[in-house]
Amino acid sequence: MSYRVLIVDDSAILRLSIKRAVLQTGVKEDDVFQAGNGQEALEALAKQSVDLVLLDLNMPVMNGHEFVKACSQHPTLKNQAIVVVTTEGNQKRIQEIKALGVRGVLRKPFEPEDLRQYVGDLVGGKS
Amino acid sequence: MNGIEQAQLTDGVTNILEKMAFVLCEDAEEPRWDNDDYQEHVYLTLQGGGEHAAVLLSADQPFLVELASSILGVMPDDLGAEQAGMALLELGNVVAGEVVQILGGAFVEYDLSLPKAIAATDLGSLPGSLGAAECRSCVESDDGYLRVLVAAIS
Numbered sequence: 001m002s003y004r005v006l007i008v009d010d011s012a013i014l015r016l017s018i019k020r021a022v023l024q025t026g027v028k029e030d031d032v033f034q035a036g037n038g039q040e041a042l043e044a045l046a047k048q049s050v051d052l053v054l055l056d057l058n059m060p061v062m063n064g065h066e067f068v069k070a071c072s073q074h075p076t077l078k079n080q081a082i083v084v085v086t087t088e089g090n091q092k093r094i095q096e097i098k099a100l101g102v103r104g105v106l107r108k109p110f111e112p113e114d115l116r117q118y119v120g121d122l123v124g125g126k127s
Numbered sequence: 128m129n130g131i132e133q134a135q136l137t138d139g140v141t142n143i144l145e146k147m148a149f150v151l152c153e154d155a156e157e158p159r160w161d162n163d164d165y166q167e168h169v170y171l172t173l174q175g176g177g178e179h180a181a182v183l184l185s186a187d188q189p190f191l192v193e194l195a196s197s198i199l200g201v202m203p204d205d206l207g208a209e210q211a212g213m214a215l216l217e218l219g220n221v222v223a224g225e226v227v228q229i230l231g232g233a234f235v236e237y238d239l240s241l242p243k244a245i246a247a248t249d250l251g252s253l254p255g256s257l258g259a260a261e262c263r264s265c266v267e268s269d270d271g272y273l274r275v276l277v278a279a280i281s
Contacts (some may be wrong), residue, residue, distance in 0.1 A: 013210070013217045017147050017198050087224030087239070089232050108221050109147035 002028040003119060008041040009056035018054055018085060024112035025119060038062030042070060045077060052119060053082045068100045083118055130230050131277055136264040139225040140275055147221060148198045150268050158265035159272050167191055167212060168245040169219035170253060172280065173227055175237030181255030182223045183276040186215055190271025216242045226277055255280045
């Protein structure tokens, strides 16, 4: 069984790069969705539930922080699994990101193995 | 500026290219250091831990095409006019993040500028002693070359 992933990043190039890594974990192409900012992500989630959101933080219109907050206040999205994808490597800043309530932080660039580990933990090891 | 060696920079760049773009590169056997060898340039600055430094990525056209077409999963002939440049901007952001980590960014907070495309004619006016870079790396892929310079900004 595949799982559904929403990739949220304002860079179309990076969304594609992340998508390739996601596909390498065994996710079917039809189960990968994309959004260019937090607002688009909320609109996508209103139409289609996903198992995991891979989220950039610095985006126009609605950034990652605002998106996480919006999810936490939403009746059906408050338990949405979100993993932030970032170039940030500073331990203190990573802890601040985690304090937003996200499930984890992946540093760019990440390997499919890094993502597979998260997915296994977050979606109960669907196979 | 202390704390970054060529081998670290080269390893970081080749690792990023493989993971992010599925482009395999290695340390260039005959490195190209002249600005004239490259057609596209991306510039960033980083500041933190008492350091202020510049990172310049320079790519030749064949490398750019290989990078962008690999990330996008399209044939080179199907690349849009701006896509290769955008790919280098994104690569610059990730490479600069790696430079920060090499400098100790896990424990010292650094701020990175946004990546900026730079015309070849403006290279000479950039802050940072890029002509005498503190650390430099040149990698080659199947098709082209990428040069990365890291220099202190006084």
